[in-house]
Amino acid sequence: MPLYEFRCRDCGSFDRSFAMAEVPAAVDCPGCAATSRRQPGGAFIRPGSAAARLIDATTRTASEPAVVGAPAARGAALTRNPLHHKLPRP
Ligand SMILES: [Zn+2]
Numbered sequence: 001m002p003l004y005e006f007r008c009r010d011c012g013s014f015d016r017s018f019a020m021a022e023v024p025a026a027v028d029c030p031g032c033a034a035t036s037r038r039q040p041g042g043a044f045i046r047p048g049s050a051a052a053r054l055i056d057a058t059t060r061t062a063s064e065p066a067v068v069g070a071p072a073a074r075g076a077a078l079t080r081n082p083l084h085h086k087l088p089r090p
Contacts, residue, residue, distance in 0.1 A: 003045065008036040 003015040008029035014036070016027055029036045045051045078084075 003047070005039040005041075006036040007039050008032065008034055010034060013039070 001017045001019050003017050004023050005013055005015055006027055006029075007013045008031065011029050011031040011034075014030060018024070023038065026035050026037045028034070045055070
């Protein structure tokens with residue numbers, strides 16, 4: 001079932017899962033039991049789904065980039081095209 005985002009004035013946002021035909025306009029906040037309205041748009045991504053894993057991986061690469069163990073070897077041929085040898089060198 002999809003997740004929908006609700007917002008409590010005091011506690012902030014939280015997600016609840018409902019069938020699309022049964023989603024209410026407001027639910028009780030799990031923190032303070034105040035009436036919390038559904039936010040437009042909401043989250044429609046199931047936890048553990050491929051889309052959720054992709055978003056998690058993308059977020060992780062932004063904050064935890066992959067570490068390279070060593071720089072590229074000097075003199076190693078990057079290309080075999082002879083025309084590339086005529087390009088200006090830095
Ligand atoms: Zn609350």
